[in-house]
Amino acid sequence: MKHKTFFWFFLPTAMAMLIFIAAPLVSVIMQSLFLPHEAVLIQVENCGPFGCTQQTSIDQEATQALRDAAPMGRFAGLEVYFDRGHLATAEVAEAWRTRESLGAFFGELGNLPFYRAMAFTLTYTFTVTPLLIALGFFIAVGVNSVTRQIRGFLIFFSLLPMIVTPLVGSLILFWMIDARGILGNLLQYLANDPDLSLKASTPLMWISLIVYGIWSSAPFAFVVFYAGLQTVPQDTLESAQIDGATRWQQIRYVLVPHLMPLITFVALIQLMDNFRVFEPIIGFSAQAHATSLSWIIFNDLGGETRQLSAAATTSVLTVLCVAILLTPVLVRTWRDFKGKA
Amino acid sequence: MASKAQEKPLSLRILLTVFLVIWLIAAAFPFMWTLWGSFKVELDFFSIANWRDALTGPRTEFTYGHPFTGAGYAGAWIQEEFWRSVINTFIVCFFVVCISLTLGTLGGYALSRSGHNYVFWLLIAALMFRALPPITLVSGYLPPFFEWNIWGYLPTAIIVLVAINQPFTLWMLHSFFQKIPKELDESAKVDGCTQFQAFRHVIIPVMWPGVITTGLFSFLLAYNDFAVTAMLLSESNRTMIPAVAAFLGTTQTEGNVMFAVAAVVSATVPLFIMVMFFQRQIVSGLTAGAVKG
Structure with a gap:
């Protein structure tokens, strides 16, 4: 089959996969590196007949301006990956340092959502x-x-x-x-x-x-x-x-x-x-007894507050684990292909 | 075949029969039990006093004057408007199957007829996409869908399901197309057909069994999906499975577990009928990728 014919036959399915699988995957990786902007707080002094009170409120305009300037949120690097909800490196290190026995250490780990899952x-x-x-x-x-x-x-x-x-x-x-x-x-x-x-x-x-x-x-x-x-x-x-x-x-x-x-x-x-x-x-x-990585993603995404960057980070970690499990399949397919050629 | 040497001793035959009967019970009994119990009231199906109540239904008889009642179904279908979800499910499944097969046959055909090196890499990419759990992609869908205001509608979910379906469809159709001899479309081309005409008029007519099998699996994927549809559809556009999950949250606390039981049985019936008619195709589809390798 000529390259050109192949291209036109394959274009529709390639577009579907690029737009709805590859692009979201890239977007998930990007999201995992950013955190939502914190609201800009301002101090307002309210003076009434009974004296003045300090009030803290959200500066809606400034927050909006910040969001418009950088719609992805603020860059956090790998911060989310290492926080308590994910790899929890600080907590794991702490648990390791203060461990009394190996069992107690694993017990500590079981309290961290990622390791529990x-x-x-x-x-x-x-x-x-x-x-x-x-x-x-x-x-x-x-x-x-x-x-x-x-x-x-x-x-x-x-x-x-x-x-x-x-x-x-x-x-x-x-x-x-x-x-x-x-x-x-x-x-x-x-x-x-x-x-x-x-x-x-x-x-x-x-x-x-x-x-x-x-x-x-x-x-x-x-x-x-x-x-x-x-x-x-x-x-x-x-x-x-x-x-x-x-x-x-x-x-x-x-x-x-x-x-x-x-x-x-x-x-x-x-x-x-x-x-x-x-x-x-x-x-x-x-x-209450058993969670899995997929369940954490679902839980983060559901409800009123959609915690996109937390979910995205768990997604990336899940994809990495799946990639490890996929390697033998890929090696096998590669061998089959080599065998045929 | 049945020579004397292959005849089994009695003990082995008994062991085998017992094993198969236990498996048969394990596989089929839960469905029968739930189907039977869905026509009872909650206090019978979840009986504290005596498990036999779920069979005889004394409280159902006490409440409704008959050991069987359709109250759970009426509650689920009419009061909780499960029929909407049923219609949505069939709209979603119909379009997912049609679009998946259209894109998949074109792509799979191209992959099977091209000998170039990139075919292998495309198949590997598809295999990787197939291994991705769909839930990991959802957080990538949400922001743009909210931005463009297309979140919550059936067409959005349909397109996403089609795309998630593509890698699997491609692999399956690719292996079916490879069984059709290349001489067939080559002779059509010699007779003056373009590649597309050869595909449309020569290959597709002999491909029907493969297309039907792949269609069944596309249907199953769309029908059984929970993660994507639960996240991408608004409450009024829900399909059956997210609706069943929603029953668990709301109605269980109100003492209407039987609504959920009725909904679960309703969602199982189409699958039951499908396996009954397409058992052969399902088995051949499951083994298509496996037996060769």
């Missing part, structure tokens, strides 16, 4: 991803071994947790694990503790969120692995059987190596997707 996000990402891969793999092996007639039926129901809107799915589970819901009741019965409430305990809330994460993403792994199982070479499997491999050995030494590229694929995609965990925190109303 990081702790949950990373725990969530690195527990959900391996577990969903394992579950998805066993479902795939299971479905692959039943008769063809009921496979469609199984796949239909297996797809539901993934297809359903994350917020809706998490609400449905949340209502069931409510102390008055069916699963909450069951847990109370099993633990023999009528006051047991998942909402009141941080570890239980984390576990519920992780269970939701596995429940909603395992179908993706299942579908991918199931498709991979259809391409397993039957000869290899048969020769393994003739050599006397047990069923477990067949899975371990034939199926898993055959599916390995797919397992890597699912792991890489899911690491990135789980890192942005957000909707379940809203659905489970879990913000």
Whole structure:
């Protein structure tokens, strides 16, 4: 295809991505470097029949003039990055200097919003991803071994947790694990503790969120692995059987190596997707126990006061983390491309 | 296939069946339970006394004279005007799918038919954009949208969703287009078609399965989005998912949780129907990028 033809075919989608993805990204980075102007204060003396009082008020005109002169706000450099709401370098250094034990230091860190969110996000990402891969793999092996007639039926129901809107799915589970819901009741019965409430305990809330994460993403792994199982070479499997491999050995030494590229694929995609965990925190109303970087951004942007520069800074930090998780994907794509060329 | 050697011992078969049944219950039961419970009053669905109340509904019967009631639905759809959000959702989804596919097929086709080096870099850029969580872009949208006074309207949200959708659409359509032999459009060009005519009259007619699959995923992305629509739409233009989230804030405190339950079930139904009819396409779409690699 000629360069010119390519250009015209690609122009519309390129424009959409440049204007609504690349430009906002630049704008987010800029915003994170600026702070809104502080209001200009003036002292006014009010003199009345009972003497004079000093009053401080906002000089609207001067503030407006300042805003018009520099609409981006005042330049703050990396100040916002290091403040208490983000990397909190001063607080971390202080906690490190005054630490009594390592545990106490991490406890201190847990009080800082950014590290609190990081702790949950990373725990969530690195527990959900391996577990969903394992579950998805066993479902795939299971479905692959039943008769063809009921496979469609199984796949239909297996797809539901993934297809359903994350917020809706998490609400449905949340209502069931409510102390008055069916699963909450069951847990109370099993633990023999009528006051047991998942909402009141941080570890239980984390576990519920992780269970939701596995429940909603395992179908993706299942579908991918199931498709991979259809391409397993039957000869290899048969020769393994003739050599006397047990069923477990067949899975371990034939199926898993055959599916390995797919397992890597699912792991890489899911690491990135789980890192942005957000909707379940809203659905489970879990913000008191667990927050994530995405949730902090949402929280800063919502409400009456839109804290743009705080949100922008957290956004940039999130993008940097995603970039780290993305690197292996890019390396893999690069290798594929090299392999083809 | 079913040779004697591959026959499973009974214990294994039982284990397998039990496992699949447990998974089936885990996957499907929450939806059935919530659907059933949405026709009850709150004291039955969230019963302190006995969990079986959610099945039989004694208080629902006491209040409404029948174990099933549509009160939650009436409250959500009419009193809280959920129908507005439903209409908004379908407007947004319809336009997002149409525009995404138009831009995506043109771009994806160009990417699959050009052998130049920059194609790879464009695909890599798209992959990076695809990895960005949409919420990180929102603070970049807000100031200009307020400035130009376009915040809160459906077209704004539609364009933003289309753009966020593009990287994914491009990748998927690119891989579908690559399966169509290049000889097809080359022979059309030999017969005197321009590149665009070849694309329009020769390639698109054989691309329908790929276009439909990609369209389904565009639909899902627009339908399931919460972060962007919640931030970019005003209250009167809300789509379903932000509306459900808003129910949690306001109505839960007023004792109208059942409105939220009814709204959640209403939002699940279209997805349920979609999976029922397009299961094959969804599965093929999920595996399109994966199985080759």
